[in-house]
Amino acid sequence: MNKDVAPHALKSAATPVGTHEGYMPGFGNDFETEALPGALPQGMNSPQKVNYGLYGEQLSGTAFTAPSHQNERTWCYRIRPSVKHTHRFEKIDLPYWKSAPHVDPDVVSLGQYRWDPVPHSEGKLTWLTGMRTMTTAGDVNTQVGMASHIYLVTDSMVDAYFYSADSELLVVPQEGRLRFATELGVIDIEPQEIAIIPRGLVYRVEVLEGPCRGFVCENYGQKFDLPGRGPIGANCMANRRDFKTPIAAFEDRDAPSTVTVKWAGQFHETKIGHSPLDVVAWHGNYAPCKYDLRTxxxxxxxxxxxxxxxxxxxxxxxxxxxxxxxxxxxxxxxxxxxxxxxxxxxxxxxxxxxxxxxxxxxxxxxxxxxxxxxxxxxxxxxxxxxxxxxxxxxxxxxxxxxxxxxxxxxxxxxxxxxxxxxxxxxxxxxxxxxxxxxxxxxxxxxxxxxxxx
Ligand SMILES: O=C(O)Cc1cc(O)ccc1O
Ligand SMILES: [Fe+2]
Structure with a gap:
């Protein structure tokens, strides 16, 4: 794991054998990881009482009834259930982050277009305030299509968390280094790497080296998968082992905080009294990952x-x-x-x-x-x-x-x-x-x- 000190470093167990710098290899694997010994129930998901007094909670990324080869879910063992994190939501405005359908009658979309890099801003921008939507396609409400964004980020989110109920995010950095401190562990990325952040996963984005600029593909639809290789066979293109999923890491920290939720193209905020990144152990196949494009x-x-x-x-x-x-x-x-x-x-x-x-x-x-x-x-x-x-x-x-x-x-x-x-x-x-x-x-x-x- 990166040695840079985050404002609130996550606690995690020593790197287990078979991991590379705090990550587990594989794409869509059934992973299991615990930041404290014995925190992960064995042989079952819902024991009457979970070790350390943790709460069991399932995060479903596909319908319960999705075919088994597509079914994705993760069992989290956390300090408090997420439902305690959600109070009444208030709508907030993030005017530069748009969702489909978004057709501006004064804009001509038919054309060959090219842009120079969007310049870094003078002011402070976080992952949320620095997201600039360039295009939208399809419809977020029917879960088809996508949006493309440029992000310009200068500042870390502090006691602020986010999740998108609308979408999976594919993050492609072009300048600077970012840390995604997520419920399921920590991912650091830099140019020539990408990250995939699943729908519904709570995280905070920190700047490791700024200013940061990059591209985001917001996928409203079915999850990204590896393409079939057909006659190419079992090797080349992107190989499964080169995708890296973080090991469990958690925060046990009380602090007045906000959680912003993107839901049906709208942004909502709620307040909580502690870090929601409190998953001590988890197992499952619905998890964030990173990938080095050089592989x-x-x-x-x-x-x-x-x-x-x-x-x-x-x-x-x-x-x-x-x-x-x-x-x-x-x-x-x-x-x-x-x-x-x-x-x-x-x-x-x-x-x-x-x-x-x-x-x-x-x-x-x-x-x-x-x-x-x-x-x-x-x-x-x-x-x-x-x-x-x-x-x-x-x-x-x-x-x-x-x-x-x-x-x-x-x-x-x-x-x-x-x-x-x-x-x-x-x-x-x-x-x-x-x-x-x-x-x-x-x-x-x-x-x-x-x-x-
Ligand atoms: O338009 C482009 O530059 C992308 C592109 C690349 C290529 O090698 C073949 C077709 C194509 O659309
Ligand atoms: Fe083309």
Missing amino acids: YCPVGAILFDHPDPSIFTVLTAPSGVEGTANIDFVLFRDRWMVAEDTFRPPWYHKNVMSELMGNIFGIYDAKPKGFVPGGMSLHNMMLPHGPDKNAFEGASNAELEAEKLENTMSFMFETRFPQHLTAFAAREAPLQDDYIDCWTDLEKKFDGTPGKK
Whole structure:
């Protein structure tokens, strides 16, 4: 676990054998972990009395009756049951955090859009006040679709906690280091890592090194899963063991505190007298995790042609239509390019899915200029896009040798639903007015001559 001292360090047991720095390996495993010896009941979930006087409480991430291969739940053994944490809720306003459906009549969402990095703010911003929604898709009330956000965080949440009943959050840092102190343990992340925070899990976000900026995909729908590898087989792409879930860690601390809940697109606040991060032991398969994107093993063309970008899918959240994701999280990392007689960058295309991209660092091959670290682009449903003039000319005339694409890490949140821009994305964020000019100079080369290339 990271050595930095959090404002209120969580207590946890010594790192058990088989864990790596306070994390347990595996994706969707049935984990068990206890921060005090004997705190976890064995052989049953609900003993008449739990050791240490703890309360048993189940957190269900899927319906009780979900098929067993999809069923996810975790049993928590905690100092106080969560229900004691909830008093009357009051609605609060977080004006920059929007939920679908959110269609601003004055905003044109149909277009090829690109943004420079949203600048860090002068003022203090927390995980909650620093969330800036860029796009929304689907409907939070029917649990389909997603929202994309940029976060700008300068300050830790102190005696303040949050959970989203609406969504699972996929967090993609671009600058700075964050700590997620959650009910189920502590996750520290930095650029080139991601975190997945499940729906309903209570946490506090602390700044380990700021200011912090990054991207969030808020998934209203079915949980992220690993894609099937098909004929690729049992290895490569994202491997299960590289996902890390924290070991149990708890706070036994009385302090006037707030809990903010995002529910049906609205924010609510309640007050409690103690830290809700009081789970001493837990077992189950519904838990947060982190993943180092540098462990992603890309598979690609080794003779000719450019495959569909789905080959680079890290995580996929199903939509109910087979093979058509609510969200795919796709990674464009450094890799070798070896294809012969091939136009190697992404091809020109139009897609039924909506593609939102972000740059974590370096240069993206289809857009050598203008798509910069911290920046984003949106190519909405059925809108043509592809390499800019420079990328096209460079790649069409390049000497085709084995070439390593280095200094590059970008990603895509791709959804089957159209993405609607917020007023923030359209008017406050640094939208590049001249983005579509990057294709203007693509000239007609055709003159009817057979064999001309
Ligand atoms: O539009 C993009 O840059 C993303 C993308 C990458 C790729 O390799 C193939 C298709 C695609 O949409
Ligand atoms: Fe694309």
